[in-house]
Amino acid sequence: MHYVQAKSILSARNGMNLYRGCQHGCIYCDSRSHCYGMEHEFEDIEVKENSLSLLVDALRRRRKVCMIGTGSMSDPYMPLEKELGYTRQALELIHKYGFGATLITKSDLVLRDIDLLQAINEQAKCVVQMTLTTFDEKLCKILEPGVCSSAKRVEALKVLKDAGIPTVVWLCPILPLINDSAENINGILDYCEQAKVRGIINFGMGLTLRDGNREYFYNALDRHFPGLKDEYIRRWGNAYEIASPRKHELSALFHQRCESAGIMHNNDEIFAYLNEFEEKDTQMSLF
Numbered sequence: 001m002h003y004v005q006a007k008s009i010l011s012a013r014n015g016m017n018l019y020r021g022c023q024h025g026c027i028y029c030d031s032r033s034h035c036y037g038m039e040h041e042f043e044d045i046e047v048k049e050n051s052l053s054l055l056v057d058a059l060r061r062r063r064k065v066c067m068i069g070t071g072s073m074s075d076p077y078m079p080l081e082k083e084l085g086y087t088r089q090a091l092e093l094i095h096k097y098g099f100g101a102t103l104i105t106k107s108d109l110v111l112r113d114i115d116l117l118q119a120i121n122e123q124a125k126c127v128v129q130m131t132l133t134t135f136d137e138k139l140c141k142i143l144e145p146g147v148c149s150s151a152k153r154v155e156a157l158k159v160l161k162d163a164g165i166p167t168v169v170w171l172c173p174i175l176p177l178i179n180d181s182a183e184n185i186n187g188i189l190d191y192c193e194q195a196k197v198r199g200i201i202n203f204g205m206g207l208t209l210r211d212g213n214r215e216y217f218y219n220a221l222d223r224h225f226p227g228l229k230d231e232y233i234r235r236w237g238n239a240y241e242i243a244s245p246r247k248h249e250l251s252a253l254f255h256q257r258c259e260s261a262g263i264m265h266n267n268d269e270i271f272a273y274l275n276e277f278e279e280k281d282t283q284m285s286l287f
Contacts, residue, residue, distance in 0.1 A: 018051045022075055022078055077106075100278065101126045108155070110130075110160075121164060121165050133150075133172070158196075167195065182253055192263065193261050205243065
């Protein structure tokens, strides 16, 4: 871990990352890609020491309240958050200034802040997005070694739903020849139905590989799935998009089941929902 002084904290689309790098060790993580210009080891977490003061300034300057997002490049609830609490303090500021919040995580540590998530949702809107890649717990420990189990994530989704906080699942990536089976997709969708999620985001049945994350992923294949790296190279070479040979079958299964369960499954529709700020009338009647 090391500290830096950041120049800004909110992007043009009102996203923020309080940390850079991640402790979860997911073998497929795109954030490792060289194109993002990270100048330190991915596991040496960069902490933006002045991020909270920058956030106060940014929120004060916004002409309109809106949704503030976090988690797109670095999980806001990695283990380090237990010690530092930057995510919780950021949520306190978001609530104080009347903004909405949406975050992406793989951790049940999100439940630590359920009081704040509820407060934001009562005042405006708060949506928790959770990534699920497999319902097989042994495989989960290989693909995402530093993260809580899929089952624990689902339990967190249920608790959030019971607390009135809407949830969305990211069903991705689907790794060809590893978790691209109907059994896995059905298992995850069973989880999503049990948790009564509002929507499921899926970008097609596959994954993306770029310089940086490709090498890390292939090294993991050598450790856990001997011979599979050679099969990837034979089939896809250095392609960016690695689509499952079962993509059409699995995509049809995904959309059919979501439609039947009444779960949003159109990505554009879900992202529009995530970005839509909903200010609620909390003013008490004078009478």
